Amino acid sequence: MSLSVHDLTITRGGIPVLEGLNFSLEPGRALILRGPNGVGKTTLLRTVAGLQPPLSGRVDCPPESIAYAAHSDGLKAMLSVTENLNFWSDVFGRKDISAAIQAFDLAALTDRMAGTLSAGQKRRLGLARLLVTGRPIWVLDEPTVSLDTASVRMFADAVRAHLQAGGSALLATHIDLGLSEAEVLDVGPFRAGPNSTVPGGFDEGFL
Amino acid sequence: MGSIWEYANPVKFSRTAGLVLPWVSIGATVTLVVGLVWGFFFTPDDYRQGSTVKIIYLHVPSALMAINVWFMMLVTSLVWLIRRHHVSALAAKAAAPVGIVMTVIALLTGAIWGQPMWGTWWAWDPRLTSFLILFLFYLGYLALWGAIDDPDTAADLTSVLCIVGSVFAVLSRYAVNFWNQGLHQGATLSLDKEENIADVFSTPLYISIAGFVLLFIALVFLRTRTEIQKRRTKALLARERLG
Amino acid sequence: MISLLIRDLKLAFRAGGGFGLGLAFFLIVTVLVPFGVGPESSLLSKIAPGILWLGALLACLLSLDRILALDWEDGSLDLLATSPLPLEGVVTIKALAHWLTTGLPLTLAAPFFGLLLSLPEPGYPWLVLSLLLGTPALSVIGTFGAALTVGIKRGGLLLSLLVLPFYVPTLIFGAELARRGAEGLATTTPLLMLAGITFGVIALLPFASALVLRVNLR
Known part of the structure; x- marks a missing residue:
């Protein structure tokens, strides 16, 4: 039940935003994505969740294993x-x-x-x-927005329990959840540059 | 020589279209002028319809084009969905306004012809009605292109609309045939012009049709090139913003 | 799947609108027609099948943009797309929920509105049958239109523009079936054509709807 991402390039509105991403997430682990606003964290999470196709690279995970939670709760x-x-x-x-x-x-x-x-x-x-x-793999986009301190702790406990039960979590958040199991991945360095080597970016057929 | 798919490369397509365009334009102008002048001034009047019959040199080619342009859009939409060639989607986008104008010309010339012949500007004849429905399909297709910002999303959605629309357009054609039969008897004059057309009229008609086809090709090449250049500008700007 | 249907029906009942609004609109159209064309019952009874079909069609159109737009706005569609339900199933259920809250009530109410328009006696069963067979196609086609336009702000007008030409065959055969039934003519051909169209779109169109919905969710 592990999630792994290989050489992933993702686009927003036809323009590459992040490229060359590699990471994997084993059961019992959490990965926290950081990076400035607009760098493409939401796009990355949507790509991992299978809502949009990557420009190149691949996302490997067992089918129907991801629970996705976005900004809007679908209530x-x-x-x-x-x-x-x-x-x-x-x-x-x-x-x-x-x-x-x-x-x-x-x-x-x-x-x-x-x-x-x-x-x-x-x-x-x-x-x-x-x-x-x-589902074992949680993919969460800014899960702590509008939560107070007590609720954040409640959420961190829920994540910890989930990890202990063999689940894993991929989160984009700016808050320190105090999760000892969590690694941090700064996506800033993966920002796609103007000399993107990935075919298909920038509508390069048009250049 | 490579395959036809070489022209799926926007740059290659642009270059080739640029080379061909002047010749196609000249060809379109010559055939249109010859066909229409011959048709309007050098054919005898029909013994029943008088000189009004000469509107067929506009009416028939535009009606043919109205249908065939939609068919071309169907093919390019399929190519886009299957092979993801941008030129194909942009060609469909470029063709649609030409198609809707052809449909309008066919409807208007039909009305102008129908007035002296049937004594009415409009009758719910199955053919006329089908063209009106085709016009509505074109309108929806163009409106959908206009409403979506992201070019690839727009290309995907309009392609599916075109394909599903084609099925419903054919269905409507049969439905309309059935519906009219039930309402009133056929038109007093046969609308099937091909059947009772004499040779003396047909040669300029064929030339006019060729002229319309060439005009369509020229317009689509020109408009597709414009669309490609618009995309190119966008891509360059996007790259600049990132750099 | 069932739970999605139950949820949508619950929402339609609680939020109001969907159900009652379509019926009220249908009633108003039916009432306005005699004001427009005059009160002679011979004329009204002649045009009644067509008017009733047109009214039902417009009432259907009214609620189309609610089929998917609400779930799009609150993020439910994203979550449904990542759930075990296939999107083809989701759009079919959405169309079914729309039909149960719009098409079915319209079908059941149509005979009463037929009275207002002096629909000839033999026409009633045929009117109900034609609506019962035809309105599911309206909902399924409408769902396709809703899926096409779900990402567009203020897509309601565009949705009508896109969907109305698609309604032509259903309207023609549906109204023709009702009219022929009312006049005591042979009804087999329009009946078969209407049934064919409805079952055809139910079988095939959800695939197109799911495809465009996936594009829109990208």
């Missing part, structure tokens, strides 16, 4: 917390949502409509979704 305002979680656990073929509710301290909110939650509570619900997917 339905008109469904209650339980209904939102139940929906995703049905989609991913699992039944029990109580562990997820407990891990993110949502027990008091179960009957509330998701639309009435605060931003931080919504985020917690969005992260609880990861637990009901039952």
Whole structure:
């Protein structure tokens, strides 16, 4: 259940943003991506999650092993917390949502409509979704946005528990989660230059 | 000699199109002038339709082109989806406005011809109706190109639209045939011009058709080159921003 | 799959709009037609099948952009695309949910609106049958249009422009079936054609919808 990325070049709007990326993620490990805004972390995570094709290189991971969480949580305002979680656990073929509710301290909110939650509570619900997917590799884009300190700790605990259970996590975040298992990868040096050697970049057929 | 796919390279295509373009343009001008002048001034009036029949030298070629341009777009869309050659997608984009203009010319000349012949500008004849529907398909296709910023996304989406649209256009053609039969009897004059056309009319008609085809090729070459240059400018600017 | 359908139906009921709005629109169109063409029942009964079909079609069109746009905005589509559900299945379920909340109520309400337009007696079963067979095609084609335009801001108008020409064959055969039924003519050909189109688009179009949705999610 390991994820590995080989010589990956990714594009945003047809322009290469990161090139020559190599990394791998073993079970029980976490990898934190850092880099300035706009460097292409979100694009990288979307590529790893399989939402967009890489320009070159490849992403190796077992099929259906990635749980992806983006900036927006995919919550339905008109469904209650339980209904939102139940929906995703049905989609991913699992039944029990109580562990997820407990891990993110949502027990008091179960009957509330998701639309009435605060931003931080919504985020917690969005992260609880990861637990009901039952997938081993978490790919998380800025998971701690709008979380308070206590909730960040809650999230770090959930990640740690996930790693201890043999899962792994790829995160883009600027906050120090205090994860001893985590390595940090600064993607800044992989920024694609104007003399990109990768064929297909810059619509080079047009140059 | 290499294969036809060599011209999938935008630079190579541009260069070759640039070389061919003047000759095609001259050819288009000559054949159009000869065909239309011959057709309008040197053919006898039809004994039933008088001089109004001469509008066929615009009507028939434009109608033929309206359909064939869509067919060409279908082929280039398939080539783009299968082989990912940018020139192919850009050629489809370049052809669409020419196609819609041909459709409009066919509809307008049809109306102008229909007025003295059938006493009405418009009848829901199956053929006329099909062209109107084809016009709507062109309109949607062009609108979709216009609405999307990313060129590759736009090329993908419009290609699928073109392919699915082709199936529905053919379906509509049959549906319209069936529908009209049910509503009223056929038009009093046969619209099948090819059947009752005399030889004296047909030679200039063929020349006009050739002229329209050449004009289309010239326009598509020119417009595809423009599109390629636009993409080239964008690519250069993007590289500059990064450097 | 079932849970996605249940979720979409729940949302349609709770958020309102979808369901009631389409029906209300259908009613208004039906009521406005006599104001436009005059109250003679002989004329109305002649044009009733066509008007009812056109009204149902426009009512369908009204809610098309909600099929995928809401899930696009809140990020659910990204998550569904990375879930075990195949996108072809997702778009089929979306179309089914749209039909259950729009096409089916319109079909059931159509006979009552037929009364308003003096639809001839033998026409009622044929009207219901034609809508029952035809409206699923409207939803499936509409989902394709919604998938094409989901990434475009204010794509609603474009969606109508793209989808309406695709509705032509369904409208022709559907309205023709209802009209022939009302006039007591042979109905086999339009019935078979309408059924053919509907089953054809249900079988094939989800692949195209999923393809363009994937492009839009890139």
